[in-house]
Amino acid sequence: MKIKLDRKYLQYSIFVSLILVISYVLFATVFSFTTKKAQSSLPPVLAASDCLPAFRDGGGPYYQANAPFRENIAPDSTTGEKLYMEGYIYNSTCTNTIAHATLDIWQASEEGTYEDEYYRGQVTTDENGYYKFESVIPLGYGEGTAYRPPHIHFKVHIDGEEVVTSQMFFEDVRGRQGFNDEYIIDLEQNANAWNGTHNIIIPDIKFN
Numbered sequence: 001m002k003i004k005l006d007r008k009y010l011q012y013s014i015f016v017s018l019i020l021v022i023s024y025v026l027f028a029t030v031f032s033f034t035t036k037k038a039q040s041s042l043p044p045v046l047a048a049s050d051c052l053p054a055f056r057d058g059g060g061p062y063y064q065a066n067a068p069f070r071e072n073i074a075p076d077s078t079t080g081e082k083l084y085m086e087g088y089i090y091n092s093t094c095t096n097t098i099a100h101a102t103l104d105i106w107q108a109s110e111e112g113t114y115e116d117e118y119y120r121g122q123v124t125t126d127e128n129g130y131y132k133f134e135s136v137i138p139l140g141y142g143e144g145t146a147y148r149p150p151h152i153h154f155k156v157h158i159d160g161e162e163v164v165t166s167q168m169f170f171e172d173v174r175g176r177q178g179f180n181d182e183y184i185i186d187l188e189q190n191a192n193a194w195n196g197t198h199n200i201i202i203p204d205i206k207f208n
C-alpha cells in the first residue's frame with residue numbers, strides 16, 4: 001500500500017514539475033516577444049512591396065563634398081517648418097540594414113535656395129542601420145517645366161565609397177508621373193514640427 005502511495009506521489013510531482021516547466025517556457029516566450037517589441041531601434045522587416053531600391057540620379061549642381069557631420073543641418077535663424085527625419089538604410093534585398101553608413105544630405109531652404117553653409121550635412125547610421133537628422137521642410141524651386149517639387153538630395157557612402165546618389169520627396173508628388181510613391185517621405189505633423197520617416201534601400205547588389 002505504501003509503495004502505491006509513493007508512486008502516486010511521484011506521478012503527481014512529475015505532473016506538477018511539467019506544468020511549472022511549461023509555464024516558465026510560455027512566460028519566457030511571451031516576455032521575450034514583448035521585450036523585443038519595445039526595442040524601437042530594431043529595423044522593421046520590410047514587405048517586398050516596400051523594398052524598392054533608391055533610384056540613381058546625377059545629384060545636380062548644388063552638392064558640396066565634405067559637408068560637416070551634424071544632426072541639425074538648418075541654421076538657428078531658419079523660419080522654416082521643423083522637420084525631424086529618421087529611417088533605416090537597407091541592403092538591396094532589404095534582408096539587412098547597413099551599420100556605419102554615411103548619409104550625406106543637401107536640400108533647398110524654406111525659401112527654395114541652396115546655401116553653402118547650411119541645409120547640408122552628414123550623419124552616420126548606428127549599429128541597427130538607423131539614421132536621423134533635423135532640418136526644415138524645403139521649398140520647391142524653378143519655373144514652368146523646370147520646376148522642382150520640394151525634395152532632399154542624398155548620397156550614401158559605405159566604407160568611404162559612394163554607393164548611390166538619389167532624392168526623397170514630399171506628398172505633393174504623389175500620383176505625378178515619374179515619382180514613385182516609395183520615394184515619398186512618410187510625414188506626421190506634431191504641435192511644432194513634422195516627423196518624417198524614409199527608409200533608403202541601396203540599389204547596389206554588392207552590399208547584400
Ligand SMILES: [Fe+2]
Pocket residue numbers: 060062108148151153
Ligand atoms: Fe535640388
